[in-house]
Amino acid sequence: MASVASTAYALGSLYPPQIATFITPRIAPPPPDPDHPSAIAYTEELESRLQKLPVLNELRTRSDAHEWYETRPYMSVPKEQLANSLTGGTLRGPAKLALPPVVRARKDESEAVVIMHVGTGLCGHEGIVHGGLLATLLDESLGRIALLNLPDKIGVTAYLNVNYRAPTRADQFIIIKTKLDELNGRKVKVSGVIEDVDGKVLAEANALFIQPKYAKLLNAKKLHARMGTPADPNEPPTEGSLTPSPAIPPVKAL
Template sequence: MLRAALKVGIRCYSNETKRFVVRQPKSSNRGLLIGIFGASFGLGWFVTQHMTFTDFMAKYMFDNVPENDEGLLKYKAQLQHRLDNLKVVQQLKQVGYTEIFPKAQNNKANKTLVDNTLMVPGGIAIAPRFFYDAKTKQTVGIYHLGMKLTGYPFLVHGGILATVMEDLMRVSVMLAKGVKSEKTKDLTLNYKFPTLANQFVVVRITQVEENGRNIKLHAELMDQSGDRTLVKGTGRFKC
């Protein structure tokens, strides 16, 4: 009797349970559509803030074209104009830095990766500008880093940043020690923040330590406003 009663009870309980099952409503696609729209809008804003159409196309348009190509000349002129009007350029001149041209007399044997392989449209399309303070022996270099130098999308590869920082340090060694060549002993970097492509970066020497033929430099790489430090590093060289 008890077993039969339990079976009846279970059947009743099951029937009662079925009465209260409510079908779940289908999820709305509205949230997904809003998310897609927001992501597209954000990406579009990001791209337009940090690159021009010419910057983007330089990665593809100007490969293997003559140096006197009209489109390439206009692209370089546009970059030069942007460089001339950077706030940091005006500030450097106001605080006593002098523009110098330390690589003008270099022969091909002494030129660095920046001066050769990377000096292409979409890479480092125009020559960097250098400023020097003879009193403090501090050097500042301004480089334009294009789309071809990215690792992750829109972000400059860490190896390129190391190359640029070493390039500026080598210039600083030549100026501080009055030599035409030097040897890199080691380079240590600390990446603080991702570096966006298609912008100018400012590399500056913050401290110079001399010990005979050896010299140690402290440097930082900043965004084109000079307000945010992206990379810090030290380098040791022998003259």
């Protein structure tokens, strides 16, 4: 009996049930230096896992794949221009937002799917991604499809409603699905959902974006470069034209 109890305890320690990890989570190490060989290797391995995700393969091979295009926001933007960007600069790096997201969008910009990885350095409660971070990711993902449907392709968030359905565990890939709900002049309503790779709903949201009256005076070029917007809206890029894997330097020996 004692040996059975010892075995059960050992297995429980190595593979704790989900509720136990919520109550007494394991403390994750702090995010590493992005230039450290271990961080570079981690990012490279994560990119490889991303490219092999069944959900991404399914999107790329579905029967209507020719009606969609693929892009990687932030990848064509010089690093110095992202220094003050929250999701493109401040939160970028190993154990945070380690990779540029993959966006699969319909060519008519009526819906899109965003796949990204959220690391252990983005938590509120240990091991659980901060709800405010999820709201930010929803705002950006919904904003992308909203702005691309506005007359001058630029807008601001009027409201964002988020309903959290389940805790979002850190260190996993998440899928954000967005769609256009209603377009009325300078106003556009959109909605979306965050799911894990198994399709479990983690959060839902709806939002209203408005194009400011002074939109024509603004230069939206840099904004659209960050979003990975096609150069010609009538001829969106085909898969691969804007989606190379991040240029990750080779791992140096310690």
